[in-house]
Amino acid sequence: MMGPASVVRDGIDDVRSVARGWRWGRRPLVPRSAEAFVPEVEKAVFPTAWSRKRPARVLREVAQKGGLEPVFRSQVRTHVEGLDNLARVEGPVIFTAPHASHLDTPLILLSLPAQWRRRTAVAAAADYFFDTWWRAVGSAVFFNTLPIERRGGAIATTPGDVLAEGWSLLIFPEGTRSKDGWMGRFRMGAAWLAVEHGVPIVPIAHRGTFAAMPRGAGWPSRLPAETRRSGPGRRLMSSHTRGRRQLTIRFGEPLHAAPDEQVGDFANRVKDAVATLLDEERTTWWESRLRAGVGTTPDPGGPDVAAWRRVWAQTESPTVHAQPRRAWRSP
Amino acid sequence: MSRPGFVLEVDDRTPPLVVHEGEGFRLESFPHGTRVIYPPESLPTVPDVDEAISQALLHPLDSEPLPALLRPGMRLTIAFDDLSIPLPPMRAPDIRARIIEAVLTMAADAGVDDVQLIAANALHRRMTADEIKHIVGERVFRSFFPQGQLYNHDAEDHENLTHVGLTDRGEDVEINRRAAESDLLVYVNVNLVAMDGGHKSVPIGLASYRSLRHHHNAKTMVASHSFMDHTRSHLHHSAWRMGRMLSDHLKIFQIETTLNNDVFPDNYKFLMKREWEWSLRDQGSMLAARRGLAVAPSRVRHRMFHDLRAPYGLTGINAGETEAVHEKTIETVHRQQLVEVQGQTDVLVMGVAYLGPYNVNSTMNPILATCMALGYYFNSYRGQPLVRRGGAVIVYHPMRADFNQLHHPSYVDFYEEVLAESTDPLVVEEKFEQQYATDPWYVHLYRTSHAYHGVHPFYMWYWAAHAMDHVDDVIWVGADPATVRRLGFRAASTLADALEMASSTVGPDPSISYLHNPPHLIADVR
Numbered sequence: 082m083m084g085p086a087s088v089v090r091d092g093i094d095d096v097r098s099v100a101r102g103w104r105w106g107r108r109p110l111v112p113r114s115a116e117a118f119v120p121e122v123e124k125a126v127f128p129t130a131w132s133r134k135r136p137a138r139v140l141r142e143v144a145q146k147g148g149l150e151p152v153f154r155s156q157v158r159t160h161v162e163g164l165d166n167l168a169r170v171e172g173p174v175i176f177t178a179p180h181a182s183h184l185d186t187p188l189i190l191l192s193l194p195a196q197w198r199r200r201t202a203v204a205a206a207a208d209y210f211f212d213t214w215w216r217a218v219g220s221a222v223f224f225n226t227l228p229i230e231r232r233g234g235a236i237a238t239t240p241g242d243v244l245a246e247g248w249s250l251l252i253f254p255e256g257t258r259s260k261d262g263w264m265g266r267f268r269m270g271a272a273w274l275a276v277e278h279g280v281p282i283v284p285i286a287h288r289g290t291f292a293a294m295p296r297g298a299g300w301p302s303r304l305p306a307e308t309r310r311s312g313p314g315r316r317l318m319s320s321h322t323r324g325r326r327q328l329t330i331r332f333g334e335p336l337h338a339a340p341d342e343q344v345g346d347f348a349n350r351v352k353d354a355v356a357t358l359l360d361e362e363r364t365t366w367w368e369s370r371l372r373a374g375v376g377t378t379p380d381p382g383g384p385d386v387a388a389w390r391r392v393w394a395q396t397e398s399p400t401v402h403a404q405p406r407r408a409w410r411s412p
Numbered sequence: 413m414s415r416p417g418f419v420l421e422v423d424d425r426t427p428p429l430v431v432h433e434g435e436g437f438r439l440e441s442f443p444h445g446t447r448v449i450y451p452p453e454s455l456p457t458v459p460d461v462d463e464a465i466s467q468a469l470l471h472p473l474d475s476e477p478l479p480a481l482l483r484p485g486m487r488l489t490i491a492f493d494d495l496s497i498p499l500p501p502m503r504a505p506d507i508r509a510r511i512i513e514a515v516l517t518m519a520a521d522a523g524v525d526d527v528q529l530i531a532a533n534a535l536h537r538r539m540t541a542d543e544i545k546h547i548v549g550e551r552v553f554r555s556f557f558p559q560g561q562l563y564n565h566d567a568e569d570h571e572n573l574t575h576v577g578l579t580d581r582g583e584d585v586e587i588n589r590r591a592a593e594s595d596l597l598v599y600v601n602v603n604l605v606a607m608d609g610g611h612k613s614v615p616i617g618l619a620s621y622r623s624l625r626h627h628h629n630a631k632t633m634v635a636s637h638s639f640m641d642h643t644r645s646h647l648h649h650s651a652w653r654m655g656r657m658l659s660d661h662l663k664i665f666q667i668e669t670t671l672n673n674d675v676f677p678d679n680y681k682f683l684m685k686r687e688w689e690w691s692l693r694d695q696g697s698m699l700a701a702r703r704g705l706a707v708a709p710s711r712v713r714h715r716m717f718h719d720l721r722a723p724y725g726l727t728g729i730n731a732g733e734t735e736a737v738h739e740k741t742i743e744t745v746h747r748q749q750l751v752e753v754q755g756q757t758d759v760l761v762m763g764v765a766y767l768g769p770y771n772v773n774s775t776m777n778p779i780l781a782t783c784m785a786l787g788y789y790f791n792s793y794r795g796q797p798l799v800r801r802g803g804a805v806i807v808y809h810p811m812r813a814d815f816n817q818l819h820h821p822s823y824v825d826f827y828e829e830v831l832a833e834s835t836d837p838l839v840v841e842e843k844f845e846q847q848y849a850t851d852p853w854y855v856h857l858y859r860t861s862h863a864y865h866g867v868h869p870f871y872m873w874y875w876a877a878h879a880m881d882h883v884d885d886v887i888w889v890g891a892d893p894a895t896v897r898r899l900g901f902r903a904a905s906t907l908a909d910a911l912e913m914a915s916s917t918v919g920p921d922p923s924i925s926y927l928h929n930p931p932h933l934i935a936d937v938r
Contacts, residue, residue: 088703088706088707091706092699092702092703092706095439095699095702095703096699098428098439099427099428099439099695099698099699102427102428102439102441102687103427103688103690103695109688110425110688111425111688112420112421112422112423112425112426112688113421113423113425114418114419114420114421114423115418115420115686115688117418118415118416118418118686120415
């Protein structure tokens with residue numbers, strides 16, 4: 082038998098070892114050589130209808146405005162454009178955006194006007210956000226998530242049901258977060274839903290989330306010290322904003338599927354719209370339009386260069402000038 | 413759906429892995445690249461055990477149905493495996509009880525009056541009444557034990573042994589007289605591992621020292637390449653010769669059963685799971701078990717383990733002619749335990765758990781721990797040993813010189829007298845075996861108390877002979893250095909130290925394989 086002190090000490094060591102080995106607080110990993118032997122788990126059908134009822138909506142409002150938003154804004158700065166496009170349309174709509182980070186969802190939701198935010202559900206991977214009850218409840222409360230089966234399987238509520246109830250949907254058509262910050266292949270689910278349910282798609286472009294919190298990171302990073310100082314073309318940061326990374330987001334014009342338009346064609350049109358919005362984010366509305374007109378919009382999938390260069394290019398946070406650039410430059 | 417066994421390669425994602433060490437276990441972080449051999453998950457069990465038993469008895473292999481072999485006035489003997497299998501003991505009802513009840517029901521229906529039941533314990537210790545009752549069940553126990561018709565085999569009761577004859581190699585076949593002179597001998601087996609069963613049941617379980625010495629000796633054991641493959645084991649070759657000779661003299665109806673890999677009850681289920689698949693509850697159970705074991709007095713710790721009863725499930729039952737039955741049995745055992753491994757390794761790592769065949773309700777002394785590691789685990793291969801010739805073996809076990817005086821009296825003297833002089837199995841055999849095998853005090857304790865036979869520690873040492881001949885270094889982690897030195901091995905505090913010590917044998921960057929058991933597994937080394 083051991084002394085009390087060594088029992089306690091060894092107990093603490095054991096807990097530490099387990100916390101490290103089993104990645105407490107993080108997603109568990111399977112050793113690479115064991116991946117082929119991971120059993121097929123029975124997909125749990127997680128009901129989310131409750132999360133769109135009034136009590137959950139009230140709870141979500143408190144959670145988002147009282148918890149999520151203050152924390153989010155204390156960690157990053159945001160710059161929102163294109164909200165006027167939402168005035169042209171009545172819900173429900175499908176918001177589609179590239180997916181580069183777990184910051185994407187709070188960025189989009191917290192950028193939406195309150196009346197839109199309160200009526201928007203988020204399509205989320207069932208195998209990721211609904212694999213444990215606490216993750217499922219947490220994401221449903223905070224983000225109004227709706228499980229989507231990436232690998233096929235039963236779900237309790239379909240996105241179509243949610244649209245039919247008058248809720249807008251946020252869908253990331255890539256189906257997963259980008260590994261290098263550049264946009265991946267758009268799957269056709271969002272376009273199919275829009276065609277099937279006769280709702281418009283509002284494309285969204287955003288930048289900076291990958292630089293702030295890429296895959297694998299659990300919290301937004303801060304700007305390195307030297308880049309915090311004000312530089313040419315940048316206004317002096319207040320002490321409140323110092324160190325926070327910049328995120329930008331731009332909502333595009335709603336896109337309606339033409340009466341005879343095929344889903345694949347509509348999906349391409351949505352992707353092109355996102356690409357043009359990204360171009361607009363980097364330049365101006367007019368320049369991006371000109372390039373779109375001649376088909377020279379930069380590929381949102383990024384340049385065909387070495388992997389490290391692709392990542393490198395995306396690790397820089399966007400800058401926002403003190404005065405918004407005008408679309409028409411002075412001669 | 414049960415998953416097959418597989419070989420894990422330790423990487424940066426691998427959590428610490430469970431390593432058993434006596435009445436406890438530790439979490440060990442193995443070097444990246446270490447191969448870890450995991451047993452297959454439990455096979456599906458038979459849906460209706462009683463129906464499966466009935467079918468096996470009514471439709472045997474290469475034999476008439478059991479009822480056709482039963483008639484009034486006959487001498488029927490039922491022999492059964494003793495408490496050395498399965499490990500841990502099976503949660504009641506033991507499968508042997510259910511089979512024996514079925515056999516006896518048929519015997520009663522046929523009007524058989526002369527029935528005796530014999531535990532085939534060879535030179536193992538006599539079981540207590542409670543231990544026998546656990547195996548055969550209360551109903552059978554009450555009907556036969558008080559009348560003296562249910563008892564342990566006595567290999568030293570020369571009045572009740574029959575010398576049946578010699579094999580073509582001149583090996584004595586001497587077994588229990590009642591069994592030898594029966595009209596029908598029904599043998600009820602639990603085929604826990606591939607080395608059990610077949611002709612190892614009757615010719616060994618009911619034999620005398622005179623018969624056993626032909627295969628339980630250092631020379632045969634060294635030459636027995638894989639005890640888990642009876643086609644390549646000299647020990648089994650000898651037993652097969654004896655069994656074939658016996659079957660010319662005696663009608664044997666062999667009943668063999670196979671079990672799944674459910675060796676731990678619910679509270680310890682995490683020990684059977686692959687570590688990275690542990691739920692939070694499993695992690696909590698493990699932490700609680702570790703703390704509980706750390707604070708528990710040794711007696712409590714001992715009980716915590718030895719009171720465990722395995723919730724084994726029946727995966728198969730076959731009855732009839734011994735060899736036909738055993739062929740089917742081995743197929744199922746292999747399906748449950750075989751894991752394909754590509755190539756040998758420089759260093760084989762093993763953790764010896766609290767239990768082996770010879771310390772049920774007892775203590776695993778250093779000789780038994782050696783037998784478990786170098787006898788059973790090392791030999792748990794098919795094809796070629798998992799570790800290369802000249803490689804190293806690293807074993808986890810405390811190796812305290814604790815002996816159970818009731819069960820293992822000759823082990824104490826073997827440790828103090830024999831091993832102090834030599835650890836070479838051949839020398840030990842030559843110089844001491846006869847003396848211990850015939851010592852009147854040990855014989856007396858074997859026959860009247862609950863002691864293993866005087867020669868038993870020698871057999872344990874011979875089990876390890878093949879491994880000792882094959883590898884150049886045996887290092888025990890977390891072991892008592894003085895005990896380990898006595899046994900001719902080396903001790904290390906940690907795995908890192910052990911690998912450093914082994915580097916003189918296998919170099920600084922050896923390939924390492926860890927045999928992750930229990931549950932039981934056989935490495936099919938290609």
